Amino acid sequence: MRAPSSPSEIAAGDVLLAAENISLSFGGVKALTGVSFDIRKGEIRAIIGPNGAGKTSMLNVINGFYQADHGTITFKGVRRGKMRPYEAAEFGIARTFQNVALFRGMSTLDNLMAGRTLKMRRSFFWHILRHGPALQEEVEHRRKVEEIIDFLEIPHIRRVPVGRLPYGLQKRVELGRALAMEPELLLLDEPMAGMNLEEKEDMCRYIIDVNNHFGTTIALIEHDMGVVMDLSDRVVVLDYGRKIADGAPNQVKQDQAVIDAYLGVAH
Amino acid sequence: MDLLYKIFLDPFVQMGSAPDLLLQTLWEGLVGGVLYALIALGFVLIFKASGVFNFAQGIMVVFAALTLVGLFALLTRVGVSNAHLAAFAALGLTVVVMLGLAIAVEKLVLRPLVNQPDIILFMATFGLTYVLIGLGELIFGGEPKVMITNELFLPRGAWDLEIFGGFVTFQHIDIAAAIIASLMVAGLAVFFSKTRIGRALRAVADSHKAALSVGISLEQIWVIVWFASGLVALVTGIMWAARSDVSFALQIIALRALPVLILGGFTSIPGAIVGGLIIGVGEKLGEFYWGPLLGGGIESWLAYFIALVFLLFRPQGLFGEKIIERV
Numbered sequence: 098m099r100a101p102s103s104p105s106e107i108a109a110g111d112v113l114l115a116a117e118n119i120s121l122s123f124g125g126v127k128a129l130t131g132v133s134f135d136i137r138k139g140e141i142r143a144i145i146g147p148n149g150a151g152k153t154s155m156l157n158v159i160n161g162f163y164q165a166d167h168g169t170i171t172f173k174g175v176r177r178g179k180m181r182p183y184e185a186a187e188f189g190i191a192r193t194f195q196n197v198a199l200f201r202g203m204s205t206l207d208n209l210m211a212g213r214t215l216k217m218r219r220s221f222f223w224h225i226l227r228h229g230p231a232l233q234e235e236v237e238h239r240r241k242v243e244e245i246i247d248f249l250e251i252p253h254i255r256r257v258p259v260g261r262l263p264y265g266l267q268k269r270v271e272l273g274r275a276l277a278m279e280p281e282l283l284l285l286d287e288p289m290a291g292m293n294l295e296e297k298e299d300m301c302r303y304i305i306d307v308n309n310h311f312g313t314t315i316a317l318i319e320h321d322m323g324v325v326m327d328l329s330d331r332v333v334v335l336d337y338g339r340k341i342a343d344g345a346p347n348q349v350k351q352d353q354a355v356i357d358a359y360l361g362v363a364h
Numbered sequence: 365m366d367l368l369y370k371i372f373l374d375p376f377v378q379m380g381s382a383p384d385l386l387l388q389t390l391w392e393g394l395v396g397g398v399l400y401a402l403i404a405l406g407f408v409l410i411f412k413a414s415g416v417f418n419f420a421q422g423i424m425v426v427f428a429a430l431t432l433v434g435l436f437a438l439l440t441r442v443g444v445s446n447a448h449l450a451a452f453a454a455l456g457l458t459v460v461v462m463l464g465l466a467i468a469v470e471k472l473v474l475r476p477l478v479n480q481p482d483i484i485l486f487m488a489t490f491g492l493t494y495v496l497i498g499l500g501e502l503i504f505g506g507e508p509k510v511m512i513t514n515e516l517f518l519p520r521g522a523w524d525l526e527i528f529g530g531f532v533t534f535q536h537i538d539i540a541a542a543i544i545a546s547l548m549v550a551g552l553a554v555f556f557s558k559t560r561i562g563r564a565l566r567a568v569a570d571s572h573k574a575a576l577s578v579g580i581s582l583e584q585i586w587v588i589v590w591f592a593s594g595l596v597a598l599v600t601g602i603m604w605a606a607r608s609d610v611s612f613a614l615q616i617i618a619l620r621a622l623p624v625l626i627l628g629g630f631t632s633i634p635g636a637i638v639g640g641l642i643i644g645v646g647e648k649l650g651e652f653y654w655g656p657l658l659g660g661g662i663e664s665w666l667a668y669f670i671a672l673v674f675l676l677f678r679p680q681g682l683f684g685e686k687i688i689e690r691v
Contacts, residue, residue, distance in 0.1 A: 160577065162576070181576075181581070182576035182577060182579075183576060183579045183580060183581045183582075186576075186577065186578060186579025187579055191577065191578070192577050194573065194574070194577070198571045198573045198574035198577070199570070199571065200566065200567045200570035200571060200574060200575075201570050201571070202569070202570050203563075203566055203567070203570065207563060207566075210563060211563055211564065211567045211575075211578055211580075214560060214563070214567075214578055214579055215578070215579040271574075274578060275577075275578075278578060
């Protein structure tokens with residue numbers, strides 16, 4: 098097990114996000130207890146663990162859906178206190194959800210354009226007039242969104258309300274919306290849950306491509322161990338809200354605590 | 365036989381034999397429908413964006429109208445001699461007051477109750493209703509007031525047009541109401557479909573969680589929708605009060621919007637408009653042609669009856685979203 102790294106030990110350029118001693122409880126239930134880990138710039142970081150280990154809670158703390166009871170999050174060298182989700186988004190953190198959260202009544206295009214809300218700066222009076230700088234801005238954002246649509250190979254569903262799409266495509270649109278934010282840190286909560294093998298392979302390819310081409314740092318939660326071992330640079334393992342292992346995939350795989358947590362221990 | 369004749373044939377014979385009367389009835393129904401549609405629109409805006417059924421919409425109409433009249437009286441008292449200037453200054457200030465109301469509602473009511481069940485937020489709007497009634501009476505007094513129609517350049521009088529061998533009367537104020545309502549609806553439609561904030565509003569209506577994750581601030585959106593529905597309330601208040609006067613009895617019209625919402629669907633702006641017009645026209649036709657059969661006075665309950673029938677066959681309304689979920 099690695100010692101929890103604090104931002105002072107590592108050059109600021111190296112670590113994108115550091116969680117230190119994060120604790121979170123709901124009433125009497127402890128979801129997270131003293132969890133520390135870091136995410137380095139440009140890596141794919143996996144968070145794994147059995148059901149109820151606190152993985153999603155950890156993501157929720159990182160993007161401000163939950164406020165940690167104790168501990169701090171340092172992002173891009175800035176230690177932050179309370180943060181609302183939209184502020185996290187402003188800082189460059191995007192995410193997808195375990196059970197898809199899309200704007201179901203809106204088209205694929207509008208879903209992705211909604212992802213660019215924060216990037217649009219012109220006041221809405223200009224938008225109503227569809228004139229001058231606002232029109233130019235809209236066109237620019239549209240171009241960026243079209244790039245992402247091409248990248249994810251979904252041009253054929255551009256105009257379809259996403260509520261009507263099959264599950265696998267909805268997951269892809271959700272990834273697209275997160276990408277439209279041009280995030281520095283992308284949080285993926287079980288991007289492959291409920292997919293068949295072919296869809297999983299596609300999704301893996303997109304995740305690797307996003308990481309390679311856009312240089313986006315990715316933290317993902319996944320249950321499929323094959324996927325985790327193939328994709329990730331480093332893995333952190335949670336069990337009952339505590340960190341039990343942290344390191345390279347191969348190293349973690351052989352860790353006795355991890356094996357015990359997944360298989361159960363004979364007493 | 366005689367009864368069947370009276371229900372199914374006689375009214376249509378009357379319509380055919382006196383088309384001028386039919387036209388007059390239709391027109392009055394349409395005008396009433398426009399006002400219903402406006403009130404329903406205020407409900408739909410807030411319901412779409414926050415899932416809250418705002419019981420206070422009716423009192424917001426009264427409060428806006430009272431504020432307008434009250435501020436006008438205040439401005440004339442402090443020596444603004446030009447009546448038109450005072451009226452439009454009061455209009456501008458009322459808009460500011462409605463913005464303040466929206467901010468206060470978000471800060472004091474919605475934010476502390478975020479993530480609570482819908483029924484709690486609904487009850488909170490009940491509370492808001494009585495706070496606004498009390499506040500209105502405290503500041504402006506309880507007695508009815510006259511709307512400042514002339515000062516706002518709202519037309520008076522009527523055109524009597526000779527159509528189908530009879531005279532049909534078109535009140536100028538009704539025509540103005542229809543035009544202003546159409547403009548406002550068109551403006552809202554453009555706002556919702558073409559602007560960044562409009563897209564954000566639709567996003568919030570679909571999923572709070574996803575909207576937060578892409579950096580949309582719920583607080584800001586709530587202020588915007590409550591402000592928008594405050595403006596709708598102000599326009600409704602002016603138009604409605606121009607035909608009667610400004611009094612607290614007006615808030616009852618909020619309940620008149622309920623059948624409109626059931627008919628049109630709680631989440632649809634076109635639904636609110638079409639529903640409003642159907643209810644408006646249906647009420648007047650029903651009262652005029654079928655009312656005598658039941659001894660009159662059916663206007664007050666016919667809309668609810670239509671809504672009830674709709675609930676049986678199409679609970680999501682004409683344009684509402686049908687909720688289908690996998691189980």
